[in-house]
Amino acid sequence: DATYQTTAKNIAGWTVKTTPSNATGVFTNTNQIVTYVYEKADGAPVTVKYTDDKGNELATPDTLNGKLDAPYQTTAKNIAGWTVKTTPSNATGVFTNTNQTVTYVYEKADAAPVAVKYTDDKGNELATPDTLNGKLDAPYQATAKNLSGWKLKTMPSNAKGVFTSESQTVNFVYVKQTDDTKKDDPKSNNPKPNNPKPDKNKPAIKINENNPKAKQTTITKQAKLPKTGDNKQNNILFGVIGTCFVLLGAFALTKKTS
Structure with missing residues (x-):
């Protein structure tokens, strides 16, 4: 009792x-x-985080609770525009008496491709299309091809942009390169400078330096050089006169000796 x-x-x-x-x-x-x-006993909580590779949170963290030594299992969230880069090693485990953190690191998801076409103004393909690939929201830049005999008509507005979840097409439209279009294209030709030779027969213009306001005066044309035919006639005449002088000298010398 x-x-x-x-x-x-x-x-x-x-x-x-x-x-x-x-x-x-x-x-x-x-x-x-x-x-x-x-x-x-109750184990310490397990915190599940969802971040990018810079540690920025992409979704609200979750908390798992359980008894000591009881197993836990985590799963990645479906986050629009993102995909899991690596699965953490402690994605599954057991509860312990210390806090644990499971971090899922995401990267931007693959975007839809960007098709780059090269056509004439009727839609006929002039070269093999190209395809650009990248992550969502990443920038892209398409460039026109150099096609022999063709000239780019206009630069498409979406030649530069960002990858999205929807397919995009960049279309470079070309026109036939003619003589007129070559004149407009500095790469298509190399025109000679419009610098004509001066006209020798045109009188030179001289400005009075002492009186800038004075009217320009015309300098008399330079005397023309004799023509080729005139030079020949003069040479023959000089030859005849020279021969006469030689004969007269010889005659005078002969008369003196006799």
């Missing part, structure tokens, strides 16, 4: 699930058993 009182023990990793009804009582003439039933 004496009273007794029992208490639960502190067992690491365990907690009392229920306190028995005969935890306190009185001694009797028969054996009594007081049984404390335990269960695993």
